[in-house]
Amino acid sequence: MATLPKFSFGVGDRFTRQGRAQLRAFELLRKDGFAVAPVWNKSFREHGITGTKPESVREEAAAAVRAAGWTDPYFVDADHINLGNVDGFVAASDFFTLDVADYVGKPDPGAAEFARRRAGAGPVKIELPGGLPPLLADRRDVEAAADKFLGAVREAGRIYRRIREAKGHDDFVVEVSMDETDQAQSPTDLYFILAMVAEEKIPAQTIAPKFTGRFNKGVDYVGDLAGFAREFESDVAVAAAAAKAFGLPGNLKLSVHSGSDKFSIYPAIRRACGKFGAGVHVKTAGTTWLEEVGALAAAGGDGLAAARKIYAEAHAHLEELVKPYAAVIDIDPAALPRPEEVAGWSGTRYAVALRHEPGCPDYHPGFRQLIHVGYKIAAGMGGEYLSLLDRYAEAIGEAVTDNLYRRHMRPLFGGE
Secondary structure, three states: OOOOOOOOEEEEEEOOOOOHEEEEEEEHHOOOOOOEEEEEEEEEEHHHHOOOOHHHHHHHHHHHHHOOOOOOEEEEEEEEEEOOOOHHOOOOOOEEEEOOHHHHOOOOOOHHHHHHHHHOOOOOOEEEOOOOOOOOEEEHHHHHHHHHHHHHHHHHHHHHHHHHHHOOOOOOEEEOOOOOOOOOOOHHHHHHHHHHHHHHOOOOOOOOOOOOOEEOOOOOOOOOOHHHHHHHHHHHHHHHHHHHHHOOOOOOOOEEEOOOOOEEEEEHHHHHHHHOOOOEEEEOOHHHHHHHHHHHHOOOOOHHHHHHHHHHHHHHHHHHHHHHHHHHOOOOHHHHHHHHHHOOOOHHHHHHHHHHOOOOOOOOHHHHHHHHHHHHHHHHHHHHHHHHHHHOOHHHHHHHHHHHHHHHHHHHHHOO
């Protein structure tokens, strides 16, 4: 089985041009003394919109690694795949995010039997490391967790076995993802979810639960920071306890989805990992695309014209673009600047509105979120957009590297 290092960080690239710039951020972090594995990720939906294939991500990653002389581990993630689309990812990927959120809440006939095995007649006392108080669960709690999650975990088992059979080996990383659901899983739920994962014989190295609060795309966390810190610490402890109790991989760790730009929770993640000696996987994606648009705007000329066009078209198709991301986007249409207003902005004004610099008075979260989901507009521009990426490659690359290294990696892994 492939082994995912203690710390890993997902980087997405809508248009497969920024692999080398992304890897530079990992090189800078390694020079600082922090080893973090890059995981290039792209979903089935993104491939469909941009016209790429899973092999495109593998080729981009391999080219970046060759150019850098990178010798540490790296991975290519089949992001949010399911049984209906996994086959197209098997050859190119060595990391699979099994998305079974759609199966959460679908009853499974084995729920009562699972509860009997795990709880018996009395309450279950779950001892946690780090001095945290134990969790207590009676049979009704266990059966309720099984009613809600057993069907999803069994679907994850089917996807895992499909991948293993197609590859003919298990030399890949598995993540089980349940984050795109309506309600957060409690630490007790997570413990029994991991028991289900073990019973399905899924060698999961990461688990992506739904945390409380909003994890909107490309903007900061919205919610109770102290509450998140307590929840995350409890979940880290539960993952460690469950791995030991159920024989799951010893490097099992939490995965934080839509983790890009969640600056306010990075300190809590870092503290919990330090307290328990735990790792973490943070999955991000769209910030690279946003850095492309911001750098094009700042370049002026045809770059700025393209950035204005992307916003105008995105504004005109707002409902269509937002719909697939409704659970992870919060945009007040009335608060968005009108396209004719943006048409009068300078490149600097556009870039500042888009760039997520906490405390900057001209930063506009709604504007940023609309551009985030507006990559479909750029994809429709075809060669026009791609040629701009090539023409302004140096400036874009610098922005991509700076964004990942300074805003994300140093605060998460470097303690700043």
